[in-house]
Amino acid sequence: MLEIISGRSVKKLDADFISDRGITSHRLMENAAQAFCDWFEKKYHRNDRIGICCGHGNNGGDGLAIARLLWRKGFDVVVFLVGDHDNASADCRLNRELLPDKLPAVSLTEEDIQHIEFDFDVIIDALLGIGVNRPLSGDFLALVKRLNRLIHVNKIAVDIPSGLPSDECVEGDAFIADITISFQFPKYSLLFPEHAGFVGHLKVANIGISQPFFGQFSEGKYYLQYKDVAKRHLRFGRFSHKGDFGKVLVCGGSYGSMGALKMAATASLRTGSGLVTCLAPKCGMGILQSSLPEAQVLTGEGENELAGSVDSESLSRFDAIGIGPGMGTSQTSSCFLGKFLENYKGPLVIDADGINILAKQPGLLNYLNENVILTPHVKEFERLVGPCQNHKERLDKALEFSMKHGCILILKGAHTAISLPNGKQYFNSTGNKHMATGGSGDVLTGMITSFLGQGYSVENAAVCGVYQHGLAGQIASKNRLRGTIASDIVEAIPRTYILLKID
Numbered sequence: 001m002l003e004i005i006s007g008r009s010v011k012k013l014d015a016d017f018i019s020d021r022g023i024t025s026h027r028l029m030e031n032a033a034q035a036f037c038d039w040f041e042k043k044y045h046r047n048d049r050i051g052i053c054c055g056h057g058n059n060g061g062d063g064l065a066i067a068r069l070l071w072r073k074g075f076d077v078v079v080f081l082v083g084d085h086d087n088a089s090a091d092c093r094l095n096r097e098l099l100p101d102k103l104p105a106v107s108l109t110e111e112d113i114q115h116i117e118f119d120f121d122v123i124i125d126a127l128l129g130i131g132v133n134r135p136l137s138g139d140f141l142a143l144v145k146r147l148n149r150l151i152h153v154n155k156i157a158v159d160i161p162s163g164l165p166s167d168e169c170v171e172g173d174a175f176i177a178d179i180t181i182s183f184q185f186p187k188y189s190l191l192f193p194e195h196a197g198f199v200g201h202l203k204v205a206n207i208g209i210s211q212p213f214f215g216q217f218s219e220g221k222y223y224l225q226y227k228d229v230a231k232r233h234l235r236f237g238r239f240s241h242k243g244d245f246g247k248v249l250v251c252g253g254s255y256g257s258m259g260a261l262k263m264a265a266t267a268s269l270r271t272g273s274g275l276v277t278c279l280a281p282k283c284g285m286g287i288l289q290s291s292l293p294e295a296q297v298l299t300g301e302g303e304n305e306l307a308g309s310v311d312s313e314s315l316s317r318f319d320a321i322g323i324g325p326g327m328g329t330s331q332t333s334s335c336f337l338g339k340f341l342e343n344y345k346g347p348l349v350i351d352a353d354g355i356n357i358l359a360k361q362p363g364l365l366n367y368l369n370e371n372v373i374l375t376p377h378v379k380e381f382e383r384l385v386g387p388c389q390n391h392k393e394r395l396d397k398a399l400e401f402s403m404k405h406g407c408i409l410i411l412k413g414a415h416t417a418i419s420l421p422n423g424k425q426y427f428n429s430t431g432n433k434h435m436a437t438g439g440s441g442d443v444l445t446g447m448i449t450s451f452l453g454q455g456y457s458v459e460n461a462a463v464c465g466v467y468q469h470g471l472a473g474q475i476a477s478k479n480r481l482r483g484t485i486a487s488d489i490v491e492a493i494p495r496t497y498i499l500l501k502i503d
Ligand SMILES: NC(=O)C1=CN([C@@H]2O[C@H](COP(=O)(O)OP(=O)(O)OC[C@H]3O[C@@H](n4cnc5c(N)ncnc54)[C@H](O)[C@@H]3O)[C@@H](O)[C@H]2O)[C@@H](O)CC1
Pocket: 010, 014, 028, 029, 032, 055, 056, 057, 058, 059, 060, 061, 062, 083, 089, 127, 128, 129, 130, 131, 132, 133, 134, 135, 136, 137, 140, 158, 159, 160, 183, 184, 207
């Protein structure tokens, strides 16, 4: 996992690393520039015209080092300098001195910015990094606005789009990047949906600061990576039987919303559950039996929605339960959920209408405990905790909720955030916009329920479920793009195991 630390701690982290390794800050900047160039070289051609805009801080220093390295590799580079270069940071100044004589470097005034022709294939933004401490103004603002108006140019931000603060929501303008290459870890604000339009595609470049150095600066926020997820998986042996893979129950569905339950149950099967049972109202029997022959179906007392109750002994036969998809929020369904929570204390995922009912009946929140995982999307979450002004507030409240109620809360979206009762927050790195389609949340419920049933800890079930769900979305959308539907994500789940090399 990559630690996400706040911008103010990065300088101290750098200083620690530099003194421990006995290297100079210039060397660290060189590593950052080299990491950027290694990626850049694979993607762009020597005949692309490249404009690199450099400020007077260390982000500008990165830009100047990148210019030198690309020039040496035969790229066609022009540097533009903006800001107070007479008082530039030491490493920015040094990198300016190291620029080859023949590499064109143009200092821009506000007047130039309006009139100069930016005839480039690629613009690299190294104006301001995480040291930004006020909204853009003057030359910086003029240049960013001008660059943002350019079309048919590939725009790349170094570390963070200039103008975005590293830990807060932006006020005013910022550079609009197609791609952001963030050094060592994604800066916190790059994960906010409000900034999606500025960040573009997010990539993280390793500049060699190893994870132990982050220890003392840890803020309990982490960016999930492939290898951290793979190692959380349980392995099953040659003689494993279906009981080892878990018996799960998926409850929900109502007249007209049986598909949600069907998708959650299919996702549990595709994630590897040994036995999947659906609990649905009577109207679901025919639909579920014919569309999903691998699952067993139980019907409750209600005709069109779940009603009455299921005794605790019957519920305790299952290793894990997922409840909510398609269940509706009527008084009858609410009573059903209340009785269910009274009778069942095992591993549990509550999603969709299950969460909407909790929002309407806050008394039920007393039933939450360390075995429970809630999976709201943003709207469901705000029904639960009240309106939030921005995503930062949402993330803070998600953590607060999780710590207060002792359960795991998964706030879904791009970079889904998993909040744990111990105060940690994990951010997902998989998934894409093509997953924003009806039913994909139900798929996640089925996957996490399946992992719980297979004996994963609640934390590991949440982490593996979220990460693999995103991976399945990526696989499913590869050839379908906007035509991706939730059932495609379900069908892609088995391939995520192949990618993770887990049998
Ligand atoms: N571990 C890391 O993350 C590393 C970071 N490096 C780079 O260093 C950057 C941070 O460098 P700095 O701390 O020098 O910060 P910046 O490069 O963001 O620049 C800060 C300077 O800009 C001024 N400034 C702030 N807001 C402004 C505004 N709105 N308009 C005009 N001027 C403004 C400040 O007064 C200060 O002089 C990172 O973003 C990254 O690019 C790398 O060089 C090496 C390693």
